[in-house]
Structures are given as C-alpha cells and as structure tokens.
Amino acid sequence: xxxxxxxxxxxxxxxxxxxxxxxxxxxxxxxxxxxxxxxxxxxxxxxxxxxxxxxxxxxxxxxxxxxxxxxxxxxxxxxxxxxxxxxxxxxxxxxxxxxxxxxxxxxxxxxxxxxxxxxxxxxxxxxxxxxxxxxxxxxxxxxxxxxxxxxxxxxxxxxxxxxxxxxxxxxxxxxxxxxxxxxxxxxxxxxxxxxxxxxxxxxxxxxxxxxxxxxxxxxxxxxxxxxxxxxxxxxxxxxxxxxxxxxxxxxxxxxxxxxxxxxxxxxxxxxxxxxxxxxxxxxxxxxxxxxxxxxxxxxxxxxxxxxxxxxxxxxxxxxxxxxxxxxxxxxxxxxxxxxxxxxxxxxxxxxxxxxxxxxxxxxxxxxxxxxxxxxxxxxxxxxxxxxxxxxxxxxxxxxxxxxxxxxxxxxxxxxxxxxxxxxxxxxxxxxxxxxxxxxxxxxxxxxxxxxxxxxxxxxxxxxxxxxxxxxxxxxxxxxxxxxxxxxxxxxxxxxxxxxxxxxxxxxxxxxxxxxxxxxxxxxxxxxxxxxxxxx
Amino acid sequence: xxxxxxxxxxxxxxxxxxxxxxxxxxxxxxxxxxxxxxxxxxxxxxxxxxxxxxxxxxxxxxxxxxxxxxxxxxxxxxxxxxxxxxxxxxxxxxxxxxxxxxxxxxxxxxxxxxxxxxxxxxxxxxxxxxxxxxxxxxxxxxxxxxxxxxxxxxxxxxxxxxxxxxxxxxxxxxxxxxxxxxxxxxxxxxxxxxxxxxxxxxxxxxxxxxxxxxxxxxxxxxxxxxxxxxxxxxxxxxxxxxxxxxxxxxxxxxxxxxxxxxxxxxxxxxxxxxxxxxxxxxxxxxxxxxxxxxxxxxxxxxxxxxxxxxxxxxxxxxxxxxxxxxxxxxxxxxxxxxxxxxxxxxxxxxxxxxxxxxxxxxxx
Numbered sequence: 011x012x013x014x015x016x017x018x019x020x021x022x023x024x025x026x027x028x029x030x031x032x033x034x035x036x037x038x039x040x041x042x043x044x045x046x047x048x049x050x051x052x053x054x055x056x057x058x059x060x061x062x063x064x065x066x067x068x069x070x071x072x073x074x075x076x077x078x079x080x081x082x083x084x085x086x087x088x089x090x091x092x093x094x095x096x097x098x099x100x101x102x103x104x105x106x107x108x109x110x111x112x113x114x115x116x117x118x119x120x121x122x123x124x125x126x127x128x129x130x131x132x133x134x135x136x137x138x139x140x141x142x143x144x145x146x147x148x149x150x151x152x153x154x155x156x157x158x159x160x161x162x163x164x165x166x167x168x169x170x171x172x173x174x175x176x177x178x179x180x181x182x183x184x185x186x187x188x189x190x191x192x193x194x195x196x197x198x199x200x201x202x203x204x205x206x207x208x209x210x211x212x213x214x215x216x217x218x219x220x221x222x223x224x225x226x227x228x229x230x231x232x233x234x235x236x237x238x239x240x241x242x243x244x245x246x247x248x249x250x251x252x253x254x255x256x257x258x259x260x261x262x263x264x265x266x267x268x269x270x271x272x273x274x275x276x277x278x279x280x281x282x283x284x285x286x287x288x289x290x291x292x293x294x295x296x297x298x299x300x301x302x303x304x305x306x307x308x309x310x311x312x313x314x315x316x317x318x319x320x321x322x323x324x325x326x327x328x329x330x331x332x333x334x335x336x337x338x339x340x341x342x343x344x345x346x347x348x349x350x351x352x353x354x355x356x357x358x359x360x361x362x363x364x365x366x367x368x369x370x371x372x373x374x375x376x377x378x379x380x381x382x383x384x385x386x387x388x389x390x391x392x393x394x395x396x397x398x399x400x401x402x403x404x405x406x407x408x409x410x411x412x413x414x415x416x417x418x419x420x421x422x423x424x425x426x427x428x429x430x431x432x433x434x435x436x437x438x439x440x441x442x443x444x445x446x447x448x449x450x451x452x453x454x455x456x457x458x459x460x461x462x463x464x465x466x467x468x469x470x471x472x473x474x475x476x477x478x479x480x481x482x483x484x485x486x487x488x489x490x491x492x493x494x495x496x497x498x499x500x501x502x503x504x505x506x507x508x509x510x511x512x513x514x515x516x517x518x519x520x521x522x523x524x525x526x527x528x529x530x531x532x533x534x535x536x537x538x539x540x541x542x543x544x545x
Numbered sequence: 546x547x548x549x550x551x552x553x554x555x556x557x558x559x560x561x562x563x564x565x566x567x568x569x570x571x572x573x574x575x576x577x578x579x580x581x582x583x584x585x586x587x588x589x590x591x592x593x594x595x596x597x598x599x600x601x602x603x604x605x606x607x608x609x610x611x612x613x614x615x616x617x618x619x620x621x622x623x624x625x626x627x628x629x630x631x632x633x634x635x636x637x638x639x640x641x642x643x644x645x646x647x648x649x650x651x652x653x654x655x656x657x658x659x660x661x662x663x664x665x666x667x668x669x670x671x672x673x674x675x676x677x678x679x680x681x682x683x684x685x686x687x688x689x690x691x692x693x694x695x696x697x698x699x700x701x702x703x704x705x706x707x708x709x710x711x712x713x714x715x716x717x718x719x720x721x722x723x724x725x726x727x728x729x730x731x732x733x734x735x736x737x738x739x740x741x742x743x744x745x746x747x748x749x750x751x752x753x754x755x756x757x758x759x760x761x762x763x764x765x766x767x768x769x770x771x772x773x774x775x776x777x778x779x780x781x782x783x784x785x786x787x788x789x790x791x792x793x794x795x796x797x798x799x800x801x802x803x804x805x806x807x808x809x810x811x812x813x814x815x816x817x818x819x820x821x822x823x824x825x826x827x828x829x830x831x832x833x834x835x836x837x838x839x840x841x842x843x844x845x846x847x848x849x850x851x852x853x854x855x856x857x858x859x860x861x862x863x864x865x866x867x868x869x870x871x872x873x874x875x876x877x878x879x880x881x882x883x884x885x886x887x888x889x890x891x892x893x894x895x896x897x898x899x900x901x902x903x904x905x906x907x908x909x
Contacts, residue, residue, distance in 0.1 A: 173783040174690050183820065187572040200689040204779050207693035211778070231693065269680075270689045298680055298688055518626070518683060 105440060106161040109431075110168065110184035111424070112195025112205065112220065117171035118300050118326030119197055122403030124148050125421035126220055127167055128393070130194050132416060133428025135396050137436075138162055145398040146409075157432045158440035165190050170197065172299060172326075174204035181205055185215050191442070192216045194427045197420065199224030199243070199272030209233040216446045218431055218453075221375060221423025224271035225278065226516040228472035229504055235446070237453050239430045239465050240375045240423050241475040243272050243323075244279030244506055244517065247351060247372035248477050249499035249535040251284025254370060256533070258346055260284070260318040262292045264311045266332065267323035269296035269519070276323045276351045278517035280372070282509045284321075285524035287532050292317055296519055301328060304335035314340055314347060322350040329353040330361050337362070345369045345482065352419060356482060357406065359491035367484045367491050373477035375419035375426070376462050378493040380541040389425075389461035390417055426460045433458060468503055470512075476500040479535065497535040498543050507531065550865070555719070555806070562712045566705050575704040579776055581816045582711040584796055585809030587769035589718055590762035591797040592808045597726050598758040599660070599738030601802075604668035606793045607675035608649050608763040610785030612770030614679055615641035617691035617780055626687040634697035642767050649763020650756065657752035657759070660741070672790045680782040690781020694774050704776075711772050715809065718765055722805055725761075734758050788839075795846050801856025810857050818842060 111130050115123040128148035134140040138155030140162070142148065155162035165188035168180030177196050184190040193215060196205055202222030209217045210233045217236045219227065223243035228236065254260040263284060267273040273296065281291050297307040304324070311320065324332040329350070337343060345368025348354075352374035358366050377386070390413035401407055402415030415421045430453060437456065438448040458465040465473045479497045484490070505511055507529040515521045537544045562582070566574045587609045594600040618628040619637035632640070656667045679686040700707045725731045734754050736744045741751045774780050783789070792815070800811025819838060853859040 174692055174779050174781045175777075175784045178777055178779060179819075182576055186576055187820070200781070203689065204692045207778060210693070211695075269687070518687070 105159065105442070106163055107157075107435075107440075107442065108163050108165045108189050108191045110166050110181075110188060110190030110193045110195075111164070112168040112170060112177060112181060112184070112193060112197070112201070114172060114197040115169040116176075117173070117198075118328060119172055119403070119420075121327075121407050122197065122420045123169070124401055125403045125415040125418065126195070126197055126424040127151070128397070128400055128402075128412060128415050129220075129421040129424030129426075130428040132393055132396055133425050133432055134162055134164075136392060137429065137432035142396055145396075146400070148397065148400060148415075158435040158438070160435060160440040160442075168195065170195075170201055172198040172201060174200045177201035178204050178208060181208055185212060190215065191446075192218065192431060194218050194424060194431070195220040196222055197423075198222055199227070199275065200270050202227040202238075203231060203271055206231040206233045206236045209236045214445055216450060218427040219423075220427055221420050222272065223275055225275040225504065225510060226271055228470045229510060229512055230516055232470050232512070234471075235450065237430070237450075237467065237471045238473055239426050239458050239460075239467070240473045241477060241502060242279075242472070242504060243276030243351065244282065244510070245473075245475055245502045245504060246374055246477055247276060247279035248283060248502040248506065248529075249479050249497055249531055250349060250370060250372045251280055251282070251289060252287050252529075252532050252535065253479055253497060254319060254349055255284060255287045255289045258319070258370065260289060262290050262318045263321050263349075264293035264295070264317045264319075265291055265321045265323070266295045266297065266307060266311060267321075268299045268325055268328065270299045271517070273299065273323045273325070274517040274519065274521075276372070277321070278510070278522050279506065280321050280323075280349075280351075281524055282506055282522055282527070283529065283532075286509075286527045286529045288526055289524075291524045294519065297324065297328070297332070299325075299328070302331060304328070304332040305339060308332065308335045308339045311336075311340070314344065319347045319349060322348065322354065325351070325353040330358060333358065333362055333366070343369075354482065356491045356493050359482075364484060364489075364491055367482050369482045371480040371482065371493065373479060373499075376417060376422040377478065378480050378495055379417070380492070380494055381538070382541070383461070385461040393417075422462065426458065426465065429460050430456075430458050468505075470504065472504045474501060474503045477502050478538070495538040495541060497537055499531045499535045502531070559712070559716055563709075566708065571704075574708055577816055577820055579704070579708045579711055581812045582708070582715050582809065583769050583772045583776060583812075584793070584816065585800075585812035586711070586715050586718055586772070587766050588793055588796045588800070588808035588812055589715075589722065589805060590765040590769075591794060592800075592802055592805055593722050593726075593765070594758060594762045595797070596803045596805070597731060597738060598734050598755060600755065600759065601665050601794070602668045602759070602762065603665060603790055603794060604652060604671040604675075605762065605766045606785050606790045607672045608645050608652075608766040609770035609773065609793075610675060610679070610780060610782075611648055612641045612645040612767035613774040613780040613784070614686055614691065615644045616771055616774050617694045618685055620694060621691055626683050626689060627685060627691045634695075638771055641771055642764065645767030645770065646760060646764050649767070650760040653756040653759025653763070654752070657755040669790075672785065672787065676782050676786045679785070686780075686782060688782055690779055690784070692779035692781075694778050694780075696775035700775060707772070707776055711776075714768060714772070718768075719805055719809075730754070730757070792842075795842060797856075798846055799849055799856055801853075801858035803855050804858040807856045807858040814845075814857065815842065818845070 111127055113123045113126050114120055124147065131140065131142055131148050131152045134152050134155040135142065138157040140152040140155035142152045143150035149167065151164045151167065166184050168177070168184050170177040170180055181193060184193055196202055197220045199222050202219055202224050203226050205217060206227045209215065210231070213235055215235065217233070219236065219238035219240070221240060223241070223246065225242045225244060228238050254263070265277050265280065267277040277294070285291060293310070293312055295307050295310045297304055301307070322329070322332065333343070343362060343365040345366055349370035351372045354369055354371040393412040393416040397412040399409045400412040400415045401409045402412070403420065404418035405414045416425060434449050434452040434456060437452045441448040454467055454471055463476050465475060468474055477499050478495050480493045480495050482491050483494045485492045509522065509527060509529070562578070565578060569578070587605060590605045591602055594602050616637045619630050619632045619640050620634055621627045621629045622631040652671050656664055659667055680688045695701065696707060726735065733744065733749055737749065737751050737754045745751050796811040796815045797808055798811065799814050800807025800809065818841060822838060822841060849856055853863070
C-alpha cells in the first residue's frame with residue numbers, strides 16, 4: 011500500500027516536473043520565436059536577393075509568414091518589416107497580390123453573397139483580364155487576373171452573417187490562414203466596425219470596405235489602412251428629410267430602425283436632415299436586426315392619424331415583414347406617409363400591393379433604373395457579358411441577368427472597391443512596398459472613376475458622394491410600381507454638413523438629437539425630372 | 546483508464562501543446578489552438594457540473610460572455626456602446642471575474658433546488674435573458690457588441706504568450722478539478738449528484754453544494770471569457786446567443802460530457818471542423834460549405850450519441866480496453882480504477898467495481 015502510494019507520488023512529481031520543464035523550454039522558444047523570426051528573416055532574405063525572389067517569395071511567404079508576422083510583430087516593428095518585405099515585391103513584374111473577399115452568406119443579408127462576390131470579380135475581369143470560373147455562379151471566383159503586373163490571386167471568400175463575432179473569425183481566416191494582403195469587405199455595419207478595429211492591429215493588410223454603412227467605422231475608429239469608397243447610411247439619406255418637410259408636408263415623423271450601427275446611422279441621417287429644416291421626430295423604435303415578427307415593435311409606433319409619416323430603416327429580410335406587420339396593426343398603407351432607406355424598393359409591391367406607391371426612398375450606392383448614362387449601360391452590359399445568369403440577392407435570389415445583381419448597391423459597392431484597388435495599383439505600378447504605402451496614398455488622394463459617379467475620400471478615408479432621393483410611383487404604361495429619382499444632392503460628406511465629427515457621439519438609439527441646423531444642401535437639392543437633373 | 550495511463554496521456558498532450566509553437570504554423574497555434582483551448586476551458590465547466598454535480602448547464606456561455614462584456618466595458622474608451630470606463634486591463638480582469646462569480650452565485654442559488662430537465666430549462670432561460678439583456682441594454686453592449694478591445698500590453702504583438710497562458714490555465718483547471726472532485730466537497734457533490742435525498746437526510750446542505758459548484762464553474766467560464774475577449778478583441782450578444790450556447794454543450798458532448806478531458810478534445814474537433822471543413826477537397830461539390838457547418842456538426846453529434854454516449858473519450862477508452870483485452874492482460878479494465886477513484890472517499894481503488902457516472906452515460 012505504502013509502496014503504491016509512493017509510486018503514485020513519484021509519478022505525479024515526474025509528470026509535474028516534465029510539464030514545467032517543457033513549458034519553460036517552450037516559453038523560451040516563444041521569445042526567440044517572436045524576437046528573432048520576424049526581425050531576422052526579413053532582414054536576411056530581402057537584402058541579399060531582391061531581384062531573384064519575387065517569383066518564389068510571394069507564393070511562399072504569405073502562406074507561411076503572414077500568420078507569424080502580423081501576429082508577432084505588428085506592434086513592435088511596423089516600420090521595419092514592411093520596409094523589408096516589399097523589397098522583394100515592388101518590382102511588380104511577376105509579383106502577386108493575395109486578395110480576400112468578405113461576403114455575407116447568412117443572416118439578414120445572406121442572399122447577397124453572390125452579388126458582392128460578382129462585384130469584385132467583375133472589376134477583376136474588366137481591369138485584370140480575369141476569367142470567371144463559372145458563368146452561372148460568382149461564388150466560384152475567378153482566375154488569371156493581372157493588374158499592374160501583379161497576379162491577383164483570390165485566396166478566399168469569407169462568409170459573414172452580419173455579426174461582428176462571425177466576421178472577425180472570417181477575416182482572421184483570410185488574413186492569418188490564407189495570407190490575404192488586401193481584403194475587400196465587409197457588407198454590414200457592425201461587421202465593418204469590428205473589421206476596422208482588426209485592421210488597426212494588422213497594418214500590413216489593406217482593407218477596402220464593401221458596402222457597410224456604419225458611421226463609426228471610419229469616423230471614430232479611423233484605421234489608417236481601412237478605406238471606404240462609398241457613403242455611410244446617414245449620407246445616403248441626405249436631402250430626404252428636407253423634401254419630406256418642405257414638399258410632402260411632413261412636420262412630425264416616427265422612426266423604426268434596425269437596432270445596430272447601420273440602422274442607427276441611417277436613422278441619424280434622416281433625423282439630422284428632417285429636424286434641420288424644422289421637422290420633429292416623435293418616436294424612435296428599434297427592433298433587433300433579424301427580427302421576424304415585428305408586430306410588437308409596430309404597436310409601439312404612433313397611429314397614422316397621430317403622426318405625419320414613418321421612416322423605415324428595417325433592412326434585408328425584415329423590410330417586407332415589418333411593413334406587413336404595420337398593415338396588420340395600423341391598416342392599409344398610404345404610400346406618401348412612408349419613407350425608407352435603401353431597402354424600400356419597387357419589389358415591395360409584390361407583397362404589399364400598389365399601396366406602397368408614393369413612398370419616398372433615400373439613396374444608395376447605385377442609381378435607380380430611371381437614370382442611365384453610357385457608363386452605366388456599359389457597366390451593366392459588361393456584367394451580362396461576364397456571366398450567363400446569377401442568382402442575385404437583388405432579384406430575391408431568383409436566377410436572372412447578372413446586371414440585376416450589379417445594378418444594385420451591394421454588388422456595386424464591392425465592384426467600386428475592386429475598381430479602387432485596380433485603379434490605385436495601376437497608378438503606383440503595382441508597388442506594394444512599405445506596407446502598401448504608395449497604394450494607400452494613391453487611394454487616399456485619387457478620384458475613383460466608376461459608372462455611377464466619381465468618388466473622392468475625406469481625411470478619414472471615407473467617401474464624399476453624390477446622393478439622391480427617389481419616390482416609388484406607378485408606371486403610367488405598365489401600372490407597376492417603379493422607382494423614380496426626384497432629386498440629387500452632390501458633395502455629401504460624412505460629417506453631414508458639420509453635424510457629425512469624431513467628437514460627437516456615434517449614432518445610437520438616442521443620438522443625434524432632433525434640432526434645427528444649417529445643412530448646405532437644405533433647399534439646394536437638384537431636382538431630377540424624367541431621369542434628367544435640372545441643374 | 547488506469548491512472549498511470551491517464552497521467553501519461555495528459556502529460557503527452559500537454560507536452561505537445563507546449564511544444565506546438567515550435568513546429569505548428571502561426572495560424573494553427575494562435576487561432577485554431579488558442580480558440581480550442583479557450584473553448585475547452587469553458588466547456589470543462591459544463592463537464593464538471595454535469596459529471597460531478599449532475600447538473601447539465603446551458604448558462605456557462607452566458608457567464609463566459611458576462612466576463613467578456615465586463616472586460617470590454619471596463620477597458621473600452623470609445624465607441625457608441627458600453628460603459629467606456631477606460632480602466633487598467635488587469636483591474637478589469639478582477640472586476641470581470643468578480644461580477645461573473647457574483648452572477649454565477651446568484652443564478653446558482655436560484656436554480657439549486659431544481660434538477661434534471663428543469664435545471665436545463667432554467668439555465669437555458671438564463672442564457673436567453675443574458676442574450677437579450679446585452680442586446681437591448683446599450684449601456685453595456687447593444688446588439689453590435691463591443692469591439693476594439695486589446696489584451697494587456699504584455700500580450701501585444703505576442704499572441705503566442707496568450708496561447709501559453711490559455712494552456713497553463715487549462716492545465717491548472719484540469720488538475721484543480723481533478724483534485725477538487727476528490728476533496729470532501731467534491732465527494733459530497735457527487736453524493737448530491739447520486740442521491741440528493743439521502744445526502745440531505747445525512748445533514749448535507751444540498752442546495753449550498755449545488756450553488757457552490759455552479760459558482761465555481763462560473764468562475765472557470767469567466768476565466769475563459771476573459772481569455773476569449775483578449776484573443777478575439779470583441780464580443781457581441783451573438784457570441785452568447787442560443788447557437789453558441791448549444792455549441793458549447795455540443796463541444797462537451799462530442800468530447801464526452803462525463804470526462805473532463807472531453808471538454809478540450811471536443812473543442813479541438815469542433816474548431817478543426819469549423820476552420821478546415823471548407824478546405825477539404827471536393828467539399829464544395831457535396832455542399833460542405835461554411836453555411837453547412839451546423840449540419841455537419843449536428844450529424845457528428847448524432848453519430849456520437851448513437852455510437853458512444855460518453856463521447857470521443859469514451860471511444861478512446863473502448864479502444865484502450867479492447868487493446869488491453871487483446872494483449873490478454875486480464876484484470877480490471879482501465880476504467881474501473883479511475884472510476885473508483887472518483888467514487889470512493891479515500892481516493893483509492895478497493896472493493897468490487899461499482900457503477901459510477903462514467904458507466905451510466907451522460908444523462909442523469
């Protein structure tokens with residue numbers, strides 16, 4: 011018995027000692043690892059053979075190194091590493107660039123996965139001569155893209171579900187596992203805030219926002235390697251409140267908005283615009299994103315005879331459900347008593363009937379179909395030439411012409427991001443040196459030339475855009491509900507005419523407050539008649 | 546499994562984990578394995594409660610999340626959500642664990658008089674309440690969650706250090722739990738698990754034992770929650786919604802909900818499937834995309850429930866037993882010794898084998 015106990019104790023001691031020894035050894039190894047590897051390797055490798063390596067290095071390094079480097083070094087040696095690494099890449103010729111896309115395959119916007127991947131792919135087809143791997147699905151990716159001498163390799167397509175938690179897992183897989191050097195995406199507001207914060211810890215990677223519209227992403231987080239070539243949710247509603255107050259006769263409004271950063275930002279734009287000219291927001295209701303039964307939230311809204319109108323920021327799969335809950339609770343829709351952000355589309359009429367006609371709609375990244383320019387026509391034709399069909403989220407997931415996917419803001423936002431990358435790469439000759447310094451400088455200062463209008467960036471690397479206001483109307487000929495552009499508002503910046511700044515609280519359930527203010531575009535929106543701006 | 550074999554395997558696994566950064570890719574160590582160890586640590590709290598307290602809890606991920614949210618609120622300085630207290634990271638840890646333990650004690654006390662399916666449902670209710678609380682109350686989070694949370698400066702730029710801290714805390718937890726279940730408290734807890742009425746009639750305070758066990762498990766989950774927000778940099782209510790709550794239970798079930806080791810083994814299988822399933826050759830062609838992950842995990846759990854109710858650890862034990870039998874060792878099977886260990890107060894094997902929790906499967 012005693013012998014057995016002694017043996018047991020001895021075994022425990024040996025086990026503990028072995029474990030501690032191993033921990034000590036490995037911790038020592040860790041220090042060496044973190045201290046030597048990144049600092050040592052780049053210093054050794056690039057210097058001796060800068061011109062020989064490019065063909066090999068890019069292929070090897072991202073696979074093995076990126077995970078090491080970003081993880082270990084970013085905080086300590088941002089200046090050293092990049093300076094070394096590029097030495098074997100800048101010569102562009104024969105170099106490569108690993109590209110990752112952060113899409114959305116689940117959640118309220120999961121239907122748009124195909125659209126957004128198609129957007130980036132089309133940019134690569136147009137600028138890089140890429141070939142899509144399938145003519146019926148963009149999700150199969152593309153091959154053969156070469157821009158400014160760099161082979162653009164699509165290393166992965168992240169699958170978000172509109173939550174920050176999931177997108178962080180996805181972006182980490184793209185960057186740390188697949189070695190993506192440039193990431194295009196994400197799509198949704200909360201995701202973009204999380205990714206922008208992630209970007210701060212990964213200065214070696216360049217991020218170009220897909221179509222996420224949260225204000226905080228660029229205005230508060232301000233990651234120097236995060237770029238957004240479109241507006242945020244607030245900017246897309248510029249001019250809408252002014253028109254509702256002065257032309258539609260709304261003096262009071264109730265707001266129902268998704269309870270997350272994009273919903274808040276989108277509502278903030280409407281509140282700032284509507285209250286600026288004297289309107290009053292009497293009620294704000296915030297259902298969680300992804301809600302399926304909106305009845306309890308609709309009940310919290312004032313009745314139609316108690317308020318002049320309702321502003322809806324219920325997006326994705328929720329728009330229809332929320333409006334149907336309204337009809338059930340408050341009676342039939344009176345079109346011009348409603349306004350919505352980008353999710354108010356003619357497609358709503360299929361479920362709600364023509365009563366939705368008359369509703370006002372804020373703008374988005376792409377223009378409605380009633381405005382056509384040669385550039386837009388060429389862009390849509392290019393999409394139709396690239397794929398035979400796509401199951402676009404913009405078409406409710408139904409298989410149809412690819413131009414449907416690319417004609418809607420989600421696909422277009424990703425397309426613009428891809429075009430921005432390509433335009434900047436061409437301008438700097440594919441120079442990725444010094445943590446993409448030249449590329450980032452170019453993106454910060456260039457004017458992006460894309461079909462639906464030029465975009466420049468502000469000091470926070472956020473788009474200054476032209477936005478517009480639409481109205482859903484009954485088409486005289488077909489009798490169907492269509493969107494008609496009624497005004498354009500050029501030069502809308504993220505500060506919203508000085509309303510928002512990094513020091514003001516980011517939009518949330520209570521912010522901004524409803525107060526009159528001077529907005530540069532109040533009363534100055536450019537009317538659009540029959541698709542022609544009346545400048 | 547006899548003790549020497551069990552110890553040997555444990556030491557070997559720890560040795561591999563410790564040496565892993567020397568030969569594993571950075572992504573594998575800093576992402577896959579760090580996440581594995583964190584989830585394993587959290588799942589071990591479920592296994593502890595289930596195996597030794599007879600309480601299958603769905604509230605552990607809530608406690609995991611509370612710790613994360615508290616760290617986020619305490620250290621955060623900007624953004625639209627949270628308290629933004631801007632505290633020192635280590636003070637935040639103490640604060641987070643204190644809040645988590647307090648909540649665990651409260652929830653444990655409230656549910657201490659329930660058992661079986663009622664306990665399960667009550668803890669599920671806690672999880673749902675927690676999800677909506679952090680989603681609705683933007684003072685603490687909001688649905689967008691709290692982002693941009695950095696680990697303490699010591700970890701900055703050294704994710705391997707975080708990995709090692711996770712491994713060390715897992716080892717400490719594993720050893721600590723094994724010691725705890727052999728302590729007088731642990732023995733009494735197992736008595737409460739096996740026959741609460743008899744234990745009450747013997748003068749033991751059943752509710753108090755359950756509450757203390759729940760509180761201790763909450764502390765373990767809280768530690769995992771702190772590590773998680775350091776590792777992930779953000780937390781939002783989705784992180785603790787029903788899906789992930791069930792995932793943690795699934796992790797415990799995959800590994801073996803009656804074996805402490807099963808928590809980490811289950812986490813390893815879960816994280817590997819989560820990260821690498823989509824990379825399998827031809828995975829796309831048979832529909833194994835990221836969006837199908839839950840289906841695959843569901844099938845895996847179904848298989849395990851049918852073939853080995855005590856999870857992968859149970860499979861390993863059976864293989865070990867079969868191998869022993871083939872060698873003609875005879876004598877008691879490997880399980881018996883350790884089971885006696887758990888089931889007898891003096892920690893030593895004696896007397897004929899008695900049925901224990903490991904023999905009865907995970908449902909109690």
